Amino acid sequence: MATQMGENELWLLSFYRTSEIGGALFFGRLARSMKQGANQRDMSKHFADEAQHAWLWTSCIERLGAHPLKLTDAYQDQYLAAAGLPVNLMEVLAVTQIFESRVINQYARHQRASGLHPIVGETLERIMEDEKWHVEWVRRALRAMEPEYGKERIEKTIRHFREADEEVYRKTILEHEERVAHLADVMARTRGEEPKDGR
Amino acid sequence: MADREAVKRHMARLIRQPVERIDDAARLTDLVAESLLLVEMVIEMQEQLGVRLVQEDLKDVQTVGELTRLFEERS
Numbered sequence A: 001m002a003t004q005m006g007e008n009e010l011w012l013l014s015f016y017r018t019s020e021i022g023g024a025l026f027f028g029r030l031a032r033s034m035k036q037g038a039n040q041r042d043m044s045k046h047f048a049d050e051a052q053h054a055w056l057w058t059s060c061i062e063r064l065g066a067h068p069l070k071l072t073d074a075y076q077d078q079y080l081a082a083a084g085l086p087v088n089l090m091e092v093l094a095v096t097q098i099f100e101s102r103v104i105n106q107y108a109r110h111q112r113a114s115g116l117h118p119i120v121g122e123t124l125e126r127i128m129e130d131e132k133w134h135v136e137w138v139r140r141a142l143r144a145m146e147p148e149y150g151k152e153r154i155e156k157t158i159r160h161f162r163e164a165d166e167e168v169y170r171k172t173i174l175e176h177e178e179r180v181a182h183l184a185d186v187m188a189r190t191r192g193e194e195p196k197d198g199r
Numbered sequence B: 001m002a003d004r005e006a007v008k009r010h011m012a013r014l015i016r017q018p019v020e021r022i023d024d025a026a027r028l029t030d031l032v033a034e035s036l037l038l039v040e041m042v043i044e045m046q047e048q049l050g051v052r053l054v055q056e057d058l059k060d061v062q063t064v065g066e067l068t069r070l071f072e073e074r075s
Helices: A005-033 A038-063 A075-083 A089-111 A116-143 A151-175 A184-190 B002-016 B036-047 B064-074
Strands: none
Touching: A005 A038, A005 A075, A005 A089, A005 B036, A038 B002, A075 A089, A075 A151, A089 A116, A089 A151, A089 B036, A151 B064, B002 B064, B036 B064
């Protein structure tokens, strides 16, 4: 079967797949060692979702007549290298909140890309439903941790990871500029320009 | 208060290594090559030893000895 996408699109979808696998492995480890309760339940669903998203991207790529590329680094690896490893559950959830917001923004921008293949659009739509829930449960869990860690420390931690994320995202986009050029507004925002269509 | 040997025993169990390998001078990143396993280990050790750490506490921690000392002081 002939592939229905270009090399750059294949790279990007493979990058999404690799990052979903990274997320599933990370949350899977944590879900295994967490104490009983709501966070354990929600983290277990979260890692199950991420694993399913990796499968959805795999399936999407195959339906488009290609095979996923083997990419070594997931986005999370670069992110944690820049921000430092989280060392408690609150910090893990703070990282997760920032990371999930990034994923939602990236997928939303991809949904708006011109010439989006319907199979890719369908996959993005399916995954976005889960991603919104991910942000919600993490926000709820962080709020519930305020008596234990303090609201101020939680906010400081979120700021720290947000700053790292913005830097890593900017570098990632610039490093792979050619591959994501078709997501024109992503490129514009990365350069600090307003997208031409005003979004 | 947990002594260093108790901390090392916890660490050895979590990373499935013989306790004899948990040498004070060993670098954590050599002992636990995968960073996510390191995160899991540190979180689990806090649960088991009743200690709470934040990222800044581990900023200068590189070796097993430095980590066990930190847990010993905080527990």
